[in-house]
Amino acid sequence: MSVGQEPRAPWLPPRWVIRLAWSVHRGLYRIGGRRIGLWPPRANGWGALRLTTTGRRTGQERSVILGYFEDGPNLVSLAMNGWGEGEPAWWLNLRARPDATVDLVGGRRMVRAHAATGDERARLWARWREIDKNLDAYAARRSAETAVVVLEPRTGEPTAG
Structure with missing residues (x-):
């Protein structure tokens, strides 16, 4: 790269490839009896x-499969x-109705969503x-800030195993 030249944005596949990958992932989850397609975060x-x-x-x-990491008892996605x-x-949907459920490898959890702000x-x-x-280069492709979504356990509600 020459001096003064900006780094190139990381490559992303075409939108149809991304949507196809999401569909395949959801299909594997359904076909696999809900045993395939979910995994816990690794280090x-x-x-x-x-x-x-x-x-x-x-x-x-409405259901979707998302990437996440754990932050104490909370789950964090983008x-x-x-x-x-x-x-x-x-x-x-979560902004309109923040209560939701998540299925994890270890079972189901009732959560309430909010967008992280500030610190x-x-x-x-x-x-x-x-x-x-x-991450920053990918986010720069969007004209609006990407929300960091925090899924907090709903208190007083049991989690299903």
């Missing part, structure tokens, strides 16, 4: 969970929409940056 790596929200317009359950423009539907956002974004060294 300096993310895990996969299944989030079920209530549709903001339909009132029907509302990145495959690094494309716009907010993902699951995040719009909390900065700290959690830094943790994501440890997991994905290209």
